[in-house]
Amino acid sequence: MKEVKVLTKVLKANDMIAAEIRSLLDLHAVPCLNLMSSPGAGKTTLLEKTAKLLSGSLSLAAIEGDVATSLDGERLNAVGIPTVQVNTGGGCHLDATMIKDALQNFDLDKTDLLFIENVGNLICPSTFDLGEHVRVVLLSLPEGEDKPLKYPAMFLNSSVLVLSKVDMVGWNVGTLAASRANALKVNPRLKVFEVSSTEGTGLKEWADYLRALVVEKKRGKRD
Amino acid sequence: MKEVKVLTKVLKANDMIAAEIRSLLDLHAVPCLNLMSSPGAGKTTLLEKTAKLLSGSLSLAAIEGDVATSLDGERLNAVGIPTVQVNTGGGCHLDATMIKDALQNFDLDKTDLLFIENVGNLICPSTFDLGEHVRVVLLSLPEGEDKPLKYPAMFLNSSVLVLSKVDMVGWNVGTLAASRANALKVNPRLKVFEVSSTEGTGLKEWADYLRALVVEKKRGKRD
Numbered sequence: 075m076k077e078v079k080v081l082t083k084v085l086k087a088n089d090m091i092a093a094e095i096r097s098l099l100d101l102h103a104v105p106c107l108n109l110m111s112s113p114g115a116g117k118t119t120l121l122e123k124t125a126k127l128l129s130g131s132l133s134l135a136a137i138e139g140d141v142a143t144s145l146d147g148e149r150l151n152a153v154g155i156p157t158v159q160v161n162t163g164g165g166c167h168l169d170a171t172m173i174k175d176a177l178q179n180f181d182l183d184k185t186d187l188l189f190i191e192n193v194g195n196l197i198c199p200s201t202f203d204l205g206e207h208v209r210v211v212l213l214s215l216p217e218g219e220d221k222p223l224k225y226p227a228m229f230l231n232s233s234v235l236v237l238s239k240v241d242m243v244g245w246n247v248g249t250l251a252a253s254r255a256n257a258l259k260v261n262p263r264l265k266v267f268e269v270s271s272t273e274g275t276g277l278k279e280w281a282d283y284l285r286a287l288v289v290e291k292k293r294g295k296r297d
Numbered sequence: 298m299k300e301v302k303v304l305t306k307v308l309k310a311n312d313m314i315a316a317e318i319r320s321l322l323d324l325h326a327v328p329c330l331n332l333m334s335s336p337g338a339g340k341t342t343l344l345e346k347t348a349k350l351l352s353g354s355l356s357l358a359a360i361e362g363d364v365a366t367s368l369d370g371e372r373l374n375a376v377g378i379p380t381v382q383v384n385t386g387g388g389c390h391l392d393a394t395m396i397k398d399a400l401q402n403f404d405l406d407k408t409d410l411l412f413i414e415n416v417g418n419l420i421c422p423s424t425f426d427l428g429e430h431v432r433v434v435l436l437s438l439p440e441g442e443d444k445p446l447k448y449p450a451m452f453l454n455s456s457v458l459v460l461s462k463v464d465m466v467g468w469n470v471g472t473l474a475a476s477r478a479n480a481l482k483v484n485p486r487l488k489v490f491e492v493s494s495t496e497g498t499g500l501k502e503w504a505d506y507l508r509a510l511v512v513e514k515k516r517g518k519r520d
Contacts, residue, residue: 112417114437114441141447145443146447193391194335196417223336224364225364
């Protein structure tokens, strides 16, 4: 029973720091998205494409979480997104303290939109509030259509679903309709994007959604 | 610091139960493989194909771990593998206690080979000994060739690597050679199989390996 008590205490402390982060981001009118998925669902590739679509008009920034290496952080820096790499050294998720520390490296007054790319894991990150405004889960088609049913917390605790690698439809993989239906069965309120980062499918809708988030947040600050 | 102490205590208790399990399996000459991977790398499909290849000659059994649902357990039962489904209810890995409990449902004297299909997670399961004899990590080609570098513990703590979905070579995915090279960079002792469960590639080599494990374990018992 002791473990349970300690975990509860850790989660409460995390939530307090997450609330601080959210207040700070609100003060600077910076919407923040927390991207979560299995390893290899295409989080980094989606952010690379997002940079190309938005970097002319918006200042993006990213916090990149990985167990090891700075490979993904280097990819984002290479497309012009100022990125802080956080290595968890074996840890299976990011927590609010890591985000608070990473945020000290950004000038939030010069940032329009912040992405957090979480550690690739469809389970543990779902229970840690990082102070984000929007939780985004990516599900890539090759993972199979049963994943929302088998890993429900991640889909229940997210508000946006990106169905990725949709160009792989027709291969020996899960079907798009069933992946979408199973996710909506777990959480009917999910806003769904169908995206192929390699072929460009759905990227305009995704970019429009991000632009609207920024406009809405800046308007909220002025009101 | 308190959390660290508790985790250490939990891991030690787990290791003691795992040692008990390994002794029990040795007593009955039942080799046990712990299959681990990201969600959707093809663990269940590989076991379905394994059943078709071996069920005439060997008695298989499986313990199926999932966060939720009995979908995978039903799939294995349908191909004639007696399977106990373990639901972790949010937990991100199987532990030795779950395996010990599940084992009470099998007649080990009538079992030649036991599979444990772990929860889909490339991080947490790698640190929990389940009493298995062989740790197998699956890496599916669409996940990308950088995964062994980004999630090193899983590859370091396994002795067998199954590169799965190799029929997807040529799609917009990681390359086979780089996936293999990165895994061997992390752990040069990995025994590697290249498999496509849907097309049948590499399944004969995999089945031959499993048959040899059974022969070796039975010989060990007689000696």
